[in-house]
Amino acid sequence: MNTTNQTNLQDREAAWAKQRRVVEQSLARRHAAERRFRGLGLSGVIFGLAMVALLFVTILAKGLPAFWQATIPVEIYFDPQIIEVEQRPGLLPGESAAQLREREMAWQTQLTMSNWNRLIENALLEFVPEAADSRAELRRLVTSGERFRLRDMVVADPSLIGKRVRLDLLADANIDVWLKGNIDRDLPDNQQQLSAKLRQWADDLYARDVIRMSFSTALFANTDSRSSLASAGLAGALAGSLYMMLIVILLAVPVGVASAIYLQEFAPRNKFTDLIEVNINNLAAVPSIIFGLLGAAVFINWFKMPLSAPIVGGLVLSLMTLPTVIIATRSALQAIPPSIRQAALGIGASKMQTIFHHVLPLALPGILTGAIIGVAQAIGETAPLLLIGMSAFVAAVPATPFDQSTALPVQIYLWQGNELRNFFEARTSAAIIVLLSVMITLNAFAIWLRKRFEKRW
Incomplete structure (x- = not known):
């Protein structure tokens, strides 16, 4: 009888042990599945954050240099011999507003015909005197829209004629990318966007700190431009x-x-x-x-x-x-x-x-x-x-x-x-x-x- 009871007890203990192993294996599988799920979820979050970080890093790496732009601080002399224009018209006795507007438009047209590029060339010659016989080439250091900026300044304040004004002129877009290293300098001359002379002048002026990288106010203050790409803004x-x-x-x-x-x-x-x-x-x-x-x-x-x-x-x-x-x-x-x-x-x-x-x-x-x-x-x-x-x-x-x-x-x-x-x-x-x-x-x-x-x- 004792032997039978002992056998039954051993059988029950074996059954309990087997059941415990089954439960432990089931818990282990569930815990492993939970860990895998949590790992996959965490991996997804990390991957998503990494892609967002990569996007922002890429955009910042490419975009931040554009907030600084090549400029040339010069002293512009508004030479009255170049700006040959009469005194700005004022309202005459008995004159209507429409007639004054008409004379004002004629005055601005006359002002537009002045050689504004010559003012820029004269200012740049102070830094590159050897370019006296290559004025057209020298002018390409500065973006073409700067001549309109000078004209608008005189339209707003005609008293500038005959005065010297310190201005930061925007360098041409090709000069900007050349100095920033966005153009392959090892390309032959026939594949370069700038002539050898312009590239030499730009490098020399940059080395002398005449051309500087300044914060680009033009990016925020100017509108879009197709003729003067360096002046294009938002x-x-x-x-x-x-x-x-x-x-x-x-x-x-x-x-x-x-x-x-x-x-x-x-x-x-x-x-x-x-x-x-x-x-x-x-x-x-x-x-x-x-x-x-x-x-x-x-x-x-x-x-x-x-x-x-x-x-x-x-x-x-x-x-x-x-x-x-x-x-x-x-x-x-x-x-x-x-x-x-x-x-x-x-x-x-x-x-x-x-x-x-x-x-x-x-x-x-x-x-x-x-x-x-x-x-x-x-x-x-x-x-x-x-x-x-x-x-x-x-x-x-x-x-x-x-x-x-x-x-x-x-x-x-x-x-x-x-x-x-x-x-x-x-x-x-x-x-x-x-x-x-x-x-x-x-x-x-x-x-x-x-x-x-x-x-x-």
Whole structure:
């Protein structure tokens, strides 16, 4: 009997040991699977961050040098023998404003005919006196747009004639890339963009600290240019983007928030509102280029709005941003507990007071976050702007939203296709840095607003 009991006990212990091994093996497999899953997740996060870091490092490495540009500090003598122009006309007795304008235009035309290049040549000869017989070649050290800058200075202040003014002239784009090492110096002369004489002058002036790398204010203060590539800047694109962003904020955000409040809090639940909600969700997934086609068909062809104007771009981007704002606002409203509404109604508040005095203030952080993220997404869109003509070359800063303009994403698109790749590749990356800075600033502002207005309940 004792032997049988001992045998049964041994059998049970063996069964328990076997079961324990099965459980331990199962736990080991589950723990291994969990570790693999966590490892894969962490690897994915690290890989994603590494790719983002690589993108930013690449853009910064290429774009930061473009914020410094080759300049030549010179003393310009506005020689009255070269600037042969009469005294600027003033209003005569009995003369109308139109007649004065006509004489003013004739005076400016006469001023334009002056040899502004000669002023630049004379200033450069002080540093390169041996170039007296190669003035045309010497002039190529400076970008062609600087002569118009001198003319505009005299138009603004005719008293400069006969005076000496210290100016930083922009070097030509080919000189800039040569000094930065973006041109292979070992190429034969017939494959170089600059003559051997120009290359020697540029290197000598750079070694003597006559040509310097200065912070490029032209990148932010000038508009785009096709004739003077070194003078090309982002002023027009920045103004156009700011106008469009302002239109989106004034149009899409109020309409989107109001629509979301009505649909979430006041609209009856029926097939019609269900259809509206489905269409809003579908519109949020529509490719942006479709909104560009819609804008070209409606705002330009039907309403006859000006082509390539920020007002049209702002309206198109508002249509594109509207579903995002509505969905974000509804999500923020849905996140408010029903007890807030019930408590407000229980103490006698009306439906309107409940929504605007209790629910909306609590949902404000989410609403602001969604709205700003929608605006930040809109400012980076390119495809819809191309379809409404904002890819046109515009060499002016828009004074109003109805003036022709371009935008930052479109300017990036235009620069990356420029034939002078070794100069505009860095310029394009610099424009991308500016655009990313605007978008990151908007997103940081959204996070700050969320923290600032966040309330606990």
